[in-house]
Amino acid sequence: MTAAVGRNASGTGTTGLTIETQGLTKRFGHQVAVDGVNLAVPHGSVFGFLGPNGSGKTTTIRMMLGLAAASSGTVSVLGLDMPNRLHEVLPRVGALVEGPAFYPFLSGAANLHRLDAASRNARPATRRTRVGEALERVGLSHAAGKRVHAYSLGMKQRLGIANALLSPRELLVLDEPTNGLDPQGTREVRNLVRSLAADGATVFVSSHLLAEVEQICTHAAIMSTGRLVAQGPLAELRQAGEARIRLLTPDAGTAFGVLARLGMTPVAGSPETDGAVVTATLGTGAGPDALAGNGSVAPEEIVARLVEGGVRVRGFSVERESLEDRFVALTGEGFDVAQ
Amino acid sequence: MPSSVPGELPNRFPQSGSGARSRGVSTSVPARDRAASSIPLLGSELSVLFRRRRTWAMLLALAAIPVLIAVAVRLSSSVPSGRGPAFLDRISQNGLFVAVTAMLVSVPLFLPLTIGVVAGDTIAGEASLGTLRYLLVAPAGRVRLLLVKYAGALVFCVAAPVTVALAGAAIGASLFPIGPVTLLSGDVVQPPEAAVRLVLIAAYLAVSLAGLSAIGLFLSTLTVVPVGAMAATVVLSVVSQVLDQLPQLEWLHPWLFSHYWLGFGDLLRQPVLWDSFGSNALLQAGYVAVFGALAYGRFVTKDVLS
Numbered sequence A: 001m002t003a004a005v006g007r008n009a010s011g012t013g014t015t016g017l018t019i020e021t022q023g024l025t026k027r028f029g030h031q032v033a034v035d036g037v038n039l040a041v042p043h044g045s046v047f048g049f050l051g052p053n054g055s056g057k058t059t060t061i062r063m064m065l066g067l068a069a070a071s072s073g074t075v076s077v078l079g080l081d082m083p084n085r086l087h088e089v090l091p092r093v094g095a096l097v098e099g100p101a102f103y104p105f106l107s108g109a110a111n112l113h114r115l116d117a118a119s120r121n122a123r124p125a126t127r128r129t130r131v132g133e134a135l136e137r138v139g140l141s142h143a144a145g146k147r148v149h150a151y152s153l154g155m156k157q158r159l160g161i162a163n164a165l166l167s168p169r170e171l172l173v174l175d176e177p178t179n180g181l182d183p184q185g186t187r188e189v190r191n192l193v194r195s196l197a198a199d200g201a202t203v204f205v206s207s208h209l210l211a212e213v214e215q216i217c218t219h220a221a222i223m224s225t226g227r228l229v230a231q232g233p234l235a236e237l238r239q240a241g242e243a244r245i246r247l248l249t250p251d252a253g254t255a256f257g258v259l260a261r262l263g264m265t266p267v268a269g270s271p272e273t274d275g276a277v278v279t280a281t282l283g284t285g286a287g288p289d290a291l292a293g294n295g296s297v298a299p300e301e302i303v304a305r306l307v308e309g310g311v312r313v314r315g316f317s318v319e320r321e322s323l324e325d326r327f328v329a330l331t332g333e334g335f336d337v338a339q
Numbered sequence B: 001m002p003s004s005v006p007g008e009l010p011n012r013f014p015q016s017g018s019g020a021r022s023r024g025v026s027t028s029v030p031a032r033d034r035a036a037s038s039i040p041l042l043g044s045e046l047s048v049l050f051r052r053r054r055t056w057a058m059l060l061a062l063a064a065i066p067v068l069i070a071v072a073v074r075l076s077s078s079v080p081s082g083r084g085p086a087f088l089d090r091i092s093q094n095g096l097f098v099a100v101t102a103m104l105v106s107v108p109l110f111l112p113l114t115i116g117v118v119a120g121d122t123i124a125g126e127a128s129l130g131t132l133r134y135l136l137v138a139p140a141g142r143v144r145l146l147l148v149k150y151a152g153a154l155v156f157c158v159a160a161p162v163t164v165a166l167a168g169a170a171i172g173a174s175l176f177p178i179g180p181v182t183l184l185s186g187d188v189v190q191p192p193e194a195a196v197r198l199v200l201i202a203a204y205l206a207v208s209l210a211g212l213s214a215i216g217l218f219l220s221t222l223t224v225v226p227v228g229a230m231a232a233t234v235v236l237s238v239v240s241q242v243l244d245q246l247p248q249l250e251w252l253h254p255w256l257f258s259h260y261w262l263g264f265g266d267l268l269r270q271p272v273l274w275d276s277f278g279s280n281a282l283l284q285a286g287y288v289a290v291f292g293a294l295a296y297g298r299f300v301t302k303d304v305l306s
């Protein structure tokens, strides 16, 4: 499975980890916002950092960038200890943290000049060119001279991304980069992330847009109330979810019997016009007719048994959990923000 | 006339006070490197400061003080001697006194007000905009950013009294005659020499405001609400001046940062008496050291969560 996830020539896991945290914890008073997180972001990966609102994504990013001190635990970025080696690390990192922030009374270009001048390492001689290129890259060239005060939300978001791209970076940390963007903007960001990754950069994207993460990421981690509940290559994360069969038949009773003898636990789904729906989880075979000893039941074998048993099969499918199902399974159904 | 002399020096700043002249011990070459790499950031800081409408509004308001004074004097037939701010009665004979009067008038409230706004905004303003996190991630370096922010506030400390002096000299010259100036010591100097004295007074005020700026910088590291830091800075400047008026607290007076604020009368003598300038500079340096250290201690360990 690992072969399917390596997107870059530089590859994953060859030179170790671009970001590594160990037991990273942040307390605000008695609230634990980040709780013993061990992140491992492979070099060259596009890493999706998922989690519901308030699960500690931004707080983790702040600690990674040396904005906030960890209550306990360690962070290393680009192989160097943070925040001790901050001055060596940050020039190589572009970041968008919790939305863009700019001086409203300055133009977009002037804002970028200001933030670039703040960097000790950015070369003043090339500043104008680099600002122009960054604006070009996010499609803001025409609004470069406009005051940020008059920018729309999506324009500010684009400017924030441009700021992260002012210098060539080895790592990009993007906290919800597509927030407020129109469909074109979202697509552009996806393409941008892909092209950055193709150039060999590691991209760490936090998001709650699962579809987006599924489209661009090679790896992902899921946070829930400050804890890391899953991480790994995207394909493996999806694998970890259980596959289910879905059977459409008028002979529900018989089907239940057959499936039960295969060691599965059939559940009645909501009936449809042309028959009853029966679902069951694949791969828990332990019944009298269980096939392979390792507990997995091949779907085609199930259909054969059903037909043998006189079940009229009108529809049969194997459904894998989507990342969204997996996300909800790991982080809970409730809509209320967890404390 | 001598009764209206501002800033007779009743007390001297205790010379025995130590710790005011603390110097950092760092090797010179990296220090020079660091300073060089800070110049673009300082330039950017100043351009942000002086591209804000608020900064210009404050400087305009300061420039309006001498204009108001000059117009009021011009419109009234005569100013009774000994009433109103010191020097007011000399304006109609010599326009240069507009600048002196305006600087004197703006010391207690207007100058501290504008310095409070600029110094209180230094860190808290960036924090409330959210730009602080991007400056730090750039990375600006916390110490470097703090130093540049303070340097920016100091530039404003120079700009504010210079604005009052320039506006005063300009309006004075246009509404009143300019001629030889009689100093407080009774000596008469020619207008060019008098202009030098004006520059000296502006420099004296700039130095006077350095301590308040350091206090504002420190308060600014404590909050993400810039208005809070601004108001606290201004309130402290008023409190300091009130305490300086209470005879019961005489022992405290030489330690108050506003103690020498009105002491620039000595610059209008022949020869110039530098004592109050020196005492003031020493006192302000002490405040800069103490509050600079507090701001440093606070800012380098602060979690930037805005």
Ligand SMILES: Nc1ncnc2c1ncn2[C@@H]1O[C@H](COP(=O)(O)OP(=O)(O)OP(=O)(O)O)[C@@H](O)[C@H]1O
Residues within 6 Å of the ligand: A028, A031, A033, A051, A052, A053, A054, A055, A056, A057, A058, A059, A060, A339, B305
């Ligand atoms: N400055 C703060 N003081 C106290 N608690 C805070 C502070 N900032 C964040 N928290 C708490 O830390 C927890 C994690 O917040 P964080 O901003 O990291 O969440 P997030 O995963 O980024 O959420 P979102 O998806 O909404 O951006 C939340 O419960 C929040 O209430």
Ligand SMILES: [Mg+2]
Residues within 6 Å of the ligand: A057, A058, A059, A098, A175
């Ligand atoms: Mg967040």
